[in-house]
Amino acid sequence: MNIPFHHHQSAHCESGVTSNLLYHYGLNVSEPLTFGIGSGLFFAHIPFIKVNGIPATTYRVWPGQIFKKCMSRLDISYTMKSFRTEKDAFDTLDQLLEQQIPVGMLTSVFYLPYLPQAFRFRFNAHNIVVFGKVGNSYLVSDPVMDYTTTISKEDLTLARFAKGVPEPNGKIYYINKIPSQINIESAIFKGIKQTSSWMTKIVIPIFGAKGISYLANKLIQYPNKYDQRKTIQYLGNIIRMQEEIGTGGAGFRFMYAAFLQEASKILNRTELSDTSKRLTAIGDLWRNFAYESGKICKQRSTELATFNELAALLKDISKQELTLFNELFKFKLK
Numbered sequence: 111m112n113i114p115f116h117h118h119q120s121a122h123c124e125s126g127v128t129s130n131l132l133y134h135y136g137l138n139v140s141e142p143l144t145f146g147i148g149s150g151l152f153f154a155h156i157p158f159i160k161v162n163g164i165p166a167t168t169y170r171v172w173p174g175q176i177f178k179k180c181m182s183r184l185d186i187s188y189t190m191k192s193f194r195t196e197k198d199a200f201d202t203l204d205q206l207l208e209q210q211i212p213v214g215m216l217t218s219v220f221y222l223p224y225l226p227q228a229f230r231f232r233f234n235a236h237n238i239v240v241f242g243k244v245g246n247s248y249l250v251s252d253p254v255m256d257y258t259t260t261i262s263k264e265d266l267t268l269a270r271f272a273k274g275v276p277e278p279n280g281k282i283y284y285i286n287k288i289p290s291q292i293n294i295e296s297a298i299f300k301g302i303k304q305t306s307s308w309m310t311k312i313v314i315p316i317f318g319a320k321g322i323s324y325l326a327n328k329l330i331q332y333p334n335k336y337d338q339r340k341t342i343q344y345l346g347n348i349i350r351m352q353e354e355i356g357t358g359g360a361g362f363r364f365m366y367a368a369f370l371q372e373a374s375k376i377l378n379r380t381e382l383s384d385t386s387k388r389l390t391a392i393g394d395l396w397r398n399f400a401y402e403s404g405k406i407c408k409q410r411s412t413e414l415a416t417f418n419e420l421a422a423l424l425k426d427i428s429k430q431e432l433t434l435f436n437e438l439f440k441f442k443l444k
Contacts, residue, residue: 115241126253146369148176183297199280218272306439326424363393
């Protein structure tokens with residue numbers, strides 16, 4: 111079985127999969143629009159939750175939320191489910207493919223052999239689409255690649271049931287029905303409202319724009335609190351989450367800026383275009399932070415002065431994002 115599926119390479123896996131699934135059903139909703147409508151942009155630094163022994167830093171919402179919120183806000187019927195057994199997971203997948211339904215799913219990057227070895231690490235929140243089956247192999251649309259590929263059932267099983275946080279548990283999602291009318295203006299507004307609320311209104315200061323300032327305060331403590339190895343390890347993880355996991359800090363700002371640019375045209379609101387340009391400038395600051403941090407990691411320098419400079423840069427980003435998203439929170443449809 112082979113479903114005719116138009117594969118488009120994208121910047122980020124979940125927003126790319128969501129856009130590709132919508133396109134399959136005749137809705138040309140770009141990746142930035144799905145990212146914005148699905149409220150994909152977020153920030154949190156949670157020192158008491160550790161992944162591989164390192165405090166968790168995230169630049170996005172929890173996996174699955176972009177697809178879920180995008181479908182809900184566009185009033186599209188969808189299904190999302192996890193499985194306890196591998197047999198149930200693959201029986202359901204095969205049944206859906208026989209019904210000509212392309213299936214999005216959560217996988218571990220580590221067990222996807224078609225990716226270059228350098229990209230394969232233990233990250234269990236990578237999204238792909240399976241759109242067919244030939245023999246014992248499945249046809250795959252992986253949005254980070256510029257062409258479709260195949261994967262054996264054995265490898266896909268490992269990827270769908272990998273251990274670690276978060277455990278995929280064979281999770282799949284797919285579209286049931288597209289309504290005859292889509293209110294994209296309302297969906298855009300709800301997406302803006304949610305993201306700007308998360309970035310500014312959560313009281314606990316480890317989340318949103320305040321969380322960036324919180325991370326800056328933690329960063330200053332690293333050289334005095336930890337040895338050189340651990341200090342560099344912690345700083346390196348912040349950059350890794352920013353630059354390698356999806357599109358991270360700078361990339362997500364650029365994508366959200368692209369969303370605001372498209373929203374400006376759809377809603378005919380020039381102020382969103384101006385906000386888009388400001389957010390692009392903030393994305394450049396995130397990129398500077400990654401560049402300067404990378405230099406420190408390579409030199410293995412843990413001088414307090416350099417960490418103070420990095421923290422000052424994060425403080426500036428926090429201040430600018432707090433102002434920008436507070437303004438966006440006040441945005442209203444005319």
